[in-house]
Amino acid sequence: xxxxxxxxxxxxxxxDSIHDTARxxxxxxxxxxxxxxxxxxxxxxxxxxxxxxxxGCTVAIDHCGxxxxxxxxxxxxxxxxATGSHLDTQPxxxxxxxxxxxxxxxxxxRTFAEMGYQTNAPIMVVNWTNEEGSRxxxxxxxxxxxxxxxxxxxxxATPDREGVTLGEALEAIGYAxxxxxxxxxxxALFELHIExxxxxxxxxxxxxxxxxxQGIRWHEVxxxxxxxxxxxxxMGMRRDALCGMAxxxxxxxxxxxxxxxxxxxxxMAECRPNSRNVVPGxxxxxxxxxxxxxxxxxxxxxxxxxxxxxxxxANGLDVEQRRNWHSPAIxxxxxxxxxxxxxxxxxxxxxxxxxxxxxxxxxxLAPLVPTAMIFVPCEGGISHNExxxxxxxxxxxxxxxxxxxxxxxxxxxx
Amino acid sequence: xxxxxxxxxxxxxxxDSIHDTARxxxxxxxxxxxxxxxxxxxxxxxxxxxxxxxxGCTVAIDHCGxxxxxxxxxxxxxxxxATGSHLDTQPxxxxxxxxxxxxxxxxxxRTFAEMGYQTNAPIMVVNWTNEEGSRxxxxxxxxxxxxxxxxxxxxxATPDREGVTLGEALEAIGYAxxxxxxxxxxxALFELHIExxxxxxxxxxxxxxxxxxQGIRWHEVxxxxxxxxxxxxxMGMRRDALCGMAxxxxxxxxxxxxxxxxxxxxxMAECRPNSRNVVPGxxxxxxxxxxxxxxxxxxxxxxxxxxxxxxxxANGLDVEQRRNWHSPAIxxxxxxxxxxxxxxxxxxxxxxxxxxxxxxxxxxLAPLVPTAMIFVPCEGGISHNExxxxxxxxxxxxxxxxxxxxxxxxxxxx
Numbered sequence: 061x062x063x064x065x066x067x068x069x070x071x072x073x074x075x076d077s078i079h080d081t082a083r084x085x086x087x088x089x090x091x092x093x094x095x096x097x098x099x100x101x102x103x104x105x106x107x108x109x110x111x112x113x114x115x116g117c118t119v120a121i122d123h124c125g126x127x128x129x130x131x132x133x134x135x136x137x138x139x140x141x142a143t144g145s146h147l148d149t150q151p152x153x154x155x156x157x158x159x160x161x162x163x164x165x166x167x168x169x170r171t172f173a174e175m176g177y178q179t180n181a182p183i184m185v186v187n188w189t190n191e192e193g194s195r196x197x198x199x200x201x202x203x204x205x206x207x208x209x210x211x212x213x214x215x216x217a218t219p220d221r222e223g224v225t226l227g228e229a230l231e232a233i234g235y236a237x238x239x240x241x242x243x244x245x246x247x248a249l250f251e252l253h254i255e256x257x258x259x260x261x262x263x264x265x266x267x268x269x270x271x272x273x274q275g276i277r278w279h280e281v282x283x284x285x286x287x288x289x290x291x292x293x294x295m296g297m298r299r300d301a302l303c304g305m306a307x308x309x310x311x312x313x314x315x316x317x318x319x320x321x322x323x324x325x326x327x328m329a330e331c332r333p334n335s336r337n338v339v340p341g342x343x344x345x346x347x348x349x350x351x352x353x354x355x356x357x358x359x360x361x362x363x364x365x366x367x368x369x370x371x372x373x374a375n376g377l378d379v380e381q382r383r384n385w386h387s388p389a390i391x392x393x394x395x396x397x398x399x400x401x402x403x404x405x406x407x408x409x410x411x412x413x414x415x416x417x418x419x420x421x422x423x424x425l426a427p428l429v430p431t432a433m434i435f436v437p438c439e440g441g442i443s444h445n446e447x448x449x450x451x452x453x454x455x456x457x458x459x460x461x462x463x464x465x466x467x468x469x470x471x472x473x474x
Numbered sequence: 475x476x477x478x479x480x481x482x483x484x485x486x487x488x489x490d491s492i493h494d495t496a497r498x499x500x501x502x503x504x505x506x507x508x509x510x511x512x513x514x515x516x517x518x519x520x521x522x523x524x525x526x527x528x529x530g531c532t533v534a535i536d537h538c539g540x541x542x543x544x545x546x547x548x549x550x551x552x553x554x555x556a557t558g559s560h561l562d563t564q565p566x567x568x569x570x571x572x573x574x575x576x577x578x579x580x581x582x583x584r585t586f587a588e589m590g591y592q593t594n595a596p597i598m599v600v601n602w603t604n605e606e607g608s609r610x611x612x613x614x615x616x617x618x619x620x621x622x623x624x625x626x627x628x629x630x631a632t633p634d635r636e637g638v639t640l641g642e643a644l645e646a647i648g649y650a651x652x653x654x655x656x657x658x659x660x661x662a663l664f665e666l667h668i669e670x671x672x673x674x675x676x677x678x679x680x681x682x683x684x685x686x687x688q689g690i691r692w693h694e695v696x697x698x699x700x701x702x703x704x705x706x707x708x709m710g711m712r713r714d715a716l717c718g719m720a721x722x723x724x725x726x727x728x729x730x731x732x733x734x735x736x737x738x739x740x741x742m743a744e745c746r747p748n749s750r751n752v753v754p755g756x757x758x759x760x761x762x763x764x765x766x767x768x769x770x771x772x773x774x775x776x777x778x779x780x781x782x783x784x785x786x787x788a789n790g791l792d793v794e795q796r797r798n799w800h801s802p803a804i805x806x807x808x809x810x811x812x813x814x815x816x817x818x819x820x821x822x823x824x825x826x827x828x829x830x831x832x833x834x835x836x837x838x839l840a841p842l843v844p845t846a847m848i849f850v851p852c853e854g855g856i857s858h859n860e861x862x863x864x865x866x867x868x869x870x871x872x873x874x875x876x877x878x879x880x881x882x883x884x885x886x887x888x
Contacts, residue, residue, distance in 0.1 A: 255706060256703050256706045257702075257703055257705075257706025257707050257708075258702070258706075258707060258708075258711050259706075259708065259711070262711065274705060276705065278750060286854075287856075287859070288671075288672070288855060288856075289670050289671055289831060289832055289855070289857060289858070290737065290739050290741055290762045290764070290831070291670075291671075291688060291690065291737065291762075291764050291830070291831025291832045291833070292669060292670045292671025292672075292673075292830070292831035292832050292855065292857075293671050293672060293737070293831070293855060294671075294672075294673065294734065294735065294737065295727070295730045295731045295734065295737055295738075296731075296734075297671075297672050297673070297676065297855075298739075300727070300739060302723055302739075302740055302743055303723060303724065303727045303739075305720070305723075306719070306720040306721075306723035306724045306727075307720075307724055309716055309717060309719075309720035310717065310720045310721055310724060313709070313714070313717045313720075316709045317709045317710075320708065320709065320710075321708065323704065323705065323707070323708065323709055324709075325704050325712075325714060325716075325717075325753055326716055326754075327704055327745075327748070327749050327750045327751055327752050327753065327754065328745065328748050328749065328750055329716055329743065329745040329748070329754070330745070330748070331741075331742065331743040331744070334741070334742050334743070334744070335741050335742065336692060336741045336742055336760045336762060337741055337762055337832075338741050338858070339739055339741065340740075340741060340743070346750045348704045348705075348750060348751055350704070350705050416705070416706070417703060417704070417705025417706035417707070418703060418705045418706050419705075440700075441702060441703070441706065441707060441711075442701075442702075443703060443706075444703070444752075445701075
């Protein structure tokens with residue numbers, strides 16, 4: 061089954077949208093600082109609303125500021141096919157993370173509008189509030205509220221470091237919308253995003269057909285031994301907390317390697333008292349363990365805890381440990397993934413099945429409606445960084461695949 | 475050969491000296507903050523000078539503030555037998571480190587004075603300026619100047635963090651002495667010190683007969699890989715600097731264990747950017763490697779550098795490494811060590827041959843004159859800490875052994 065239409069998006073117009081909106085929160089190093097519900101966020105939201113309305117959409121804003129721009133379809137009885145991502149950024153973020161997904165949705169609608177083409181279902185472009193979680197924690201906050209995974213009142217009451225709540229900040233910028241938060245605004249969701257990893261670039265493939273999001277488990281560990289003089293304390297009488305941590309870091313690397321495509325690593329490590337001639341009496345570190353299969357993730361986590369216990373016993377250390385976050389593994393919808401692959405095939409582009417290692421708004425939606433993601437390469441796999449970069453060609457290719465996938469899905473509604 | 479005298483020091487008087495002077499720089503937690511050439515250092519120096527003069531000494535101060543209190547002997551043709559240590563402390567130091575050695579010297583002289591006893595050679599109590607190196611780096615600074623290992627002008631020009639030089643600070647407290655720095659003030663040196671390690675306490679032995687000071691080599695290492703997303707970067711595509719460091723920490727622990735009585739460890743470790751979901755792209759750490767035999771120390775250092783190269787290669791890391799300090803191994807004088815052992819025997823105390831893992835003023839003097847050290851236990855081996863503790867009995871025992879050893883040495887001059 062393949063769609064009969066042959067619509068082409070305009071890569072240059074997409075690229076201009078990305079760079080035109082990059083003035084809202086631009087940093088001297090070429091990145092963006094556009095925190096959720098900030099003055100800069102208001103600027104880009106106003107731009108998006110105006111652009112969507114100019115393309116023929118009606119725009120709705122819900123109580124937590126999520127924006128839904130709907131382009132009409134032929135059949136008003138069908139719920140929209142949605143696409144989108146987020147326009148907020150990290151404090152020193154890039155021009156593509158989230159932004160590509162929203163502006164690609166706009167480009168798809170502009171293409172339909174320009175060609176006078178109407179899908180069966182309406183098409184909806186979504187801008188989720190506070191995906192990054194930098195100003196207000198946690199991340200993916202308002203897609204989580206939409207999906208019912210997080211509470212609306214909790215979200216609106218979340219304070220930033222100055223004590224301003226998300227609700228107050230949304231009021232201040234005029235995006236505390238009048239519409240209730242409900243989970244039935246669309247029937248399916250495609251999210252286009254930069255990969256934020258190095259695989260596509262390394263393999264020279266433009267389109268990642270994302271199969272799901274890895275399950276994530278985070279741990280925090282403190283190991284306590286005894287501060288001691290490095291010169292005066294024989295090796296056998298030490299309780300060196302750093303040696304304990306080092307053994308766990310090495311073990312966790314092996315655990316990651318043994319469980320591909322899973323990954324495992326320590327990101328934060330702090331050594332106390334951190335003095336050249338003192339055997340470290342205490343360390344704090346975090347562990348990040350991911351795998352697409354929860355059963356394998358259980359095994360990896362058990363192996364980590366066993367390595368931790370062994371390292372503590374070998375070095376005479378006390379252990380304080382807790383799992384402080386768990387994001388379950390998500391598998392995307394097989395039919396939606398097929399639409400992405402057919403859409404890529406139609407565009408003459410190879411795809412690679414892959415997993416998302418990072419969390420995305422789409423992960424919250426996957427349990428509710430058929431959902432899939434499309435990845436395009438980013439330079440060096442670098443993201444959450446002002447030097448984040450992607451090419452016009454790859455952004456355009458991803459957007460073309462998004463349009464084709466939407467048409468594939470829409471054709472099945474015919 | 476044993477001396478005929480039977481002089482006993484007064485442990486309670488020694489203990490009172492320790493606690494009386496502990497008001498100069500006392501901290502709320504029961505420790506001391508008496509930085510070199512500070513107002514508190516002046517207070518304790520004034521106290522020492524007055525106490526030594528009251529006991530019959532003349533006090534000389536050299537250009538770098540070293541204090542030499544000389545109690546006369548029978549034979550003015552002989553150079554003094556010296557004993558001492560330092561009265562400065564770490565920023566959060568204890569009441570015994572260095573202080574015991576100086577006040578034990580005072581107690582020995584007070585004992586001689588009280589009993590009207592005269593040795594053949596004069597007895598000299600020394601207080602070395604800036605042993606700790608906390609306010610002015612490096613440590614053991616003015617014993618190093620005395621011994622000619624460090625330059626006087628360099629030492630006096632050393633700035634603290636506020637830009638005040640050691641020379642200015644000594645002027646300000648009235649201890650920029652009028653006497654030239656020369657290396658011929660005494661013919662032999664005993665230094666009594668707390669062990670600063672756990673061995674004596676663990677073995678229930680009061681007197682350590684110190685054979686020498688371990689050679690020390692310090693290294694600084696930076697490993698550079700690539701920051702990357704913990705979720706989106708497969709294990710095989712990572713350049714995880716923390717994994718490289720962890721392998722080196724584990725290897726260095728093994729190197730230390732294989733080369734007893736040598737020791738080896740990492741004291742400082744910093745992880746960058748130190749974020750839970752970022753594979754660490756850079757680490758900085760220090761290595762501290764010690765052994766009493768320079769040839770074995772060469773082997774340990776070579777094994778460390780090999781482990782570093784291997785860990786860097788295995789993790790795709792760039793290495794920046796330098797040896798930033800080297801303190802050669804020192805062997806104390808056999809005749810002086812014999813005096814210590816005979817002195818302990820006379821006091822009915824068992825001794826244990828041991829090495830000093832820490833650096834001490836005595837290490838700078840050992841190449842110049844016959845030198846030895848006496849160790850007594852400290853609680854839990856803890857030092858450089860406000861909770862540093864030693865008992866009245868052990869301090870008294872060490873001081874009795876010091877007096878006996880001085881008499882043994884002096885008898886040989888007869």
